[in-house]
Amino acid sequence: MIDLLATRGYFLVAFLLMGVGTYMLIGSPNLIKKVIGMNVFQTGIFLFFITSAFVEGASPPLLSAPEPYVSPLPHVLILTAIVVGVSLTAVALGLIVRIYDEYGSLRESEIREVAADE
Template sequence: MIDLLATRYAYVLMFVLLGVGLYMMIANENLVKKLIGVNLFQTAIFLFFVSVAYVEGGSSPVVPADSNPGELLVASPLPHVIVLTAIVVGIALTAVGLALIVRIYSEYGTLREDTLREVRSDE
């Protein structure tokens, strides 16, 4: 266990973050906070990718313009690209989610899910 914490702490942290995000999403009644939970959940995954790409002693995977850069020890570039893309997607989703929340608020006047349930069941 200790060994795991010492050597694989990045993964452990990532799963802790994942859990926090998931819990927030499920347990929190506030819609905005739910969305924040989703974001946290996603961020954990991004961190996971970045830590996967880590190479012992490597630098960031930015290749210099030099035509012959020589021996370079860089982190794997692919996960970084993936994370960049995923971040963009995540932002788009958050934007749509927030837009929906704005609409819900303007219609029902509440952001809390339990109140929302009450309001809807009254109809």
């Protein structure tokens, strides 16, 4: 087990990032901190996919490349996911600005109280 963690420490870091992001999403009542937690969770997922695509001793997939070679598909998927993540963050922050203008708070409990009174 120790050898696995010593050679594959990036998996531990990826799962740690996912855990911290999940904790921030669930545990924080502030909407901005939830968006930050979502971004930390996404970073953990990105790290996991990129590091799991690594092949020891492999080369880029060129026409004359010897076997084994590294598949570019995970890297392309992560580039697309980064663009989607940035767009999602921008939309979430825009909605949070509108929520703050409407309710005057970023805490979930206060927003629920104001919404229940209306």
